[in-house]
Amino acid sequence: MNSLLPDPGASLLDRIKTTMVGLKMQRAIEVVDICAARIDHGELTALEAIEQLLLEELTFRESRRIKTALVMGRLGAIKTLAGYDFAFQPSLDKARIMALAELSFVGRCEVVHLLGPPGTGKSHLATALGVEAVKAGKSVSFIALADLIGLLAKAEREGNLAAKIRHFCRPALLIIDEIGYLPVIPGGGNLFFQLVNARYEKGAMILTSNRGFAEWGEIFGSPVVATALLDRLLHHAIVIQIDGSSYRLRRHAALLPEQVRTTSTLAPTASAEPRRRGRPPKQGGAADQLT
Secondary structure (H helix, E strand, C coil): CCCCCCCCCCCHHHHHHHHHHHCCCHHHHHHHHHHHHHHHCCCCCHHHHHHHHHHHHHHHHHHHHHHHHHHHCCCCCCCCCCCCCHHHCCCCCHHHHHHHCCCHHHHCCCEEEEECCCCCCHHHHHHHHHHHHHHCCCCEEEEEHHHHHHHHHHHHHCCCHHHHHHHHHCCCEEEEEEECCCCCCCCHHHHHHHHHHHHCCCCEEEEEECCCHHHHHHHHCCHHHHHHHHHHHCCCEEEEECCCCCCCCHHHHHHCCHHHHCHHHHCCCCCCCCCECCCCCCCCHHHHHHC
16 A cells, blocks of 8 residues: 655655645645745745645635535526626615625525516526625525426425425525426425425525515415415515516517516516515414414
8 A cells, every 4th residue: 555655765846746645735736836936036935835835725625615516506507796787777776785695694594585577687696696605605505496396296206305305404595596487386385385494494595586475376376375485484584676677688678569678567566575574464374274
């Protein structure tokens, strides 16, 4: 068995490289010759060279960690807050979004609702906040509601629902995209409720939707299920309403029908919903069956 220790008879630089190999310092190995040459030319002191080597290695490892976490969290197309055109959506309070990027809502296990017509940047903002969370070392998972319910339904058929719910309870931040875009399968609302209930006050979420809260009964096929969901999802909540036109269609607005160009026809209903915190009143005793 070969030892990972350097050969005492080798040169100092070779012994350093061997030690770096043993420590798996991939990036430091790549730049050690450059640092050594700069020392020889008097451009760096020994301590400065050590600092540069360690910083290069740390930066490399952090970049690799973030890249892996983004892939594992299914944050495929990376979006950033710097890449969001706040000028195109003047109804959106930029300061409020930047405050969310500080991620205190994750520590408080709150739910952020991003509501607005298609194309207003809800998914962009949700992804960007997820990226910020990953950079801060927090676990994140991103999934569309239809995909999520599909996975829960499959797990239920296979007798693994509890394990699948535990799986989606692990991330510090769960981002659920596109609520209201596709029909929810029969029983899907109950499956979603079980996950929401399991994460309630234990993990943060970001939800995006093109539909107002008043339409959730229609989305999930049951006013009772919708009430039970909102009872938890609005208890510790931050609601961001984006009233604007589609960024994706901005260059082709003149080609669209008038009813599509009109922002008001795209805006979700129930704009008077609370903007932060406050448990909504329960609507009838039937909802108690799900609490």
